[in-house]
Amino acid sequence: MPRARRRALGAPALSSGIALGYLSVVVLIPLAALVAKGTQGGWHHFWQVAWNPEARAALKLTIGLALAVVGINAVTGTALAWTLVRDNFAGKRFVNALIDLPFALPTIVAGLTLLALYGPKSAVHVNAAYTRWGVLMALLFVTLPFVVRTVQPVLLELDREMEEAAASLGAGRLTIFRRIVFPHLLPALLSGVALAFARAIGEFGAVVLIAGNLPFKTEVASLYVFQRLNAGDTQGAAALAVLLLVISLAVLLAIGGLRRWATRHDR
């Protein structure tokens, strides 16, 4: 079928092969090496290595912080998206561009900027260095755009007639938001917080300076992996890294499921 083949660049089998080949070299083979190293010695050994008190504390702290990030971002992200879509004020376009700054700014710079303002030489006399509050702030910095950027387009598309109808029937502002706006935003909000959650679980650059090196206190999972590797314990590093990989895959699957759920009426 020469015509079908001419439609797009490259024959299907060939493009599929090239794409998979590139992905294998760049992504799959390294991850396979990680899983092989992490699970070497069987399941029992894997749990023994991955489930030591320090690793457990790191994982618990990481998940707790990520959940806090999810909760805070759900509120502030929706509020920011609302402000950018429904409100009007001088400098709105500038604020809109600013939202993407955490995506564009290197994470190590993000950490350093927070330390400059909220660190040992703080101009506002807040010292969050080497505390969990500091780590939380760093995570909030890097995850700021996710919810805003997923909720904003949905809010733009939202038909205001329904809200006007509800208002004319006597519904208050809060009721309108809760009963009409919020259910429409929910799928986007959930995929936004899922992305923020994944980012918060794995973040390294932004937290490395502000967390210091305090096991059981500020040591999040990524720092634990890094510190184990530096100590020469590649097995221990690989075991927790495998757990992080599993969490990332689960979040991606959840986001995929959410997308299908959100578009279930379109199909």
Added chain:
Amino acid sequence: MTAKYVVRYGSLAYLAVILVAPVGLIFYRAFEHGLGAFWSAVTTPDAVHALKLTLEVAAVAVPLNTAFGIFCAIAIVRHRFPGMGLVNAIVDLPMALSPVVVGLSLYLLYGLQGWFGPWLTSHGHRILFAYPGILLATVFVSLPFVVREVVPVLREIGTEQEEAAATLGSSALTTFRRITLPAIRYAVAYGVVLTTARCLGEFGAVAIVSGGIEGRTQTLTQYVQASYENFQQTNAYAASVLLAALAVLTLVAMTMFRPREDTRGNRSA
């Protein structure tokens, strides 16, 4: 109308505390001892070498991931082929994965006890603690951006024009160059901007594979960390401002190439 102001000033205050004030302060700190001090801080041999290395890595990683991104997006959208679902899933992975996991994977693969490490070392190829390792880590983490921007646009433009061109006898390459590429060029540009930002700013994955040897394998982000930890804060702030300036340029470019829904939003709001 009070609720409106609570939401407006509440969300803007959050933005100020978490983002604007810290980033603003770093610019102040970098320039507080004058332009001369800033200039001498960013022109130390180590800083210059770090900047050069960072740019050299981005100069290879960005074109590589752009070419792959366009190719992969076309494959995902236009070819229904077994294995494409898998490709689609893997492409998203670097976005959700910790950079430390990426770095560790490469370390385990190319290290002396890794699968490829011993063979490569005995043939005189150095991957870890050298340019190739830094490049591999950077390519890994910046992989998804072009694909993710181009896929929705390709879906939206459909195949009619491409089919018309094909019926009129144009070759696949001509169709791509004259029909497909012009239609996706803004998406590609947006993806390239995101890829570049990620390449210049990557820290965690590179920190594991590069070794961070000053003047040799230290990238600019690692220079920031090393300077800060060695109490050379002026140098750290100066290099940070350089990276932040690049980030601001990225933002300007993002605003220019941003997919249509936001510009529409600005007009209708």
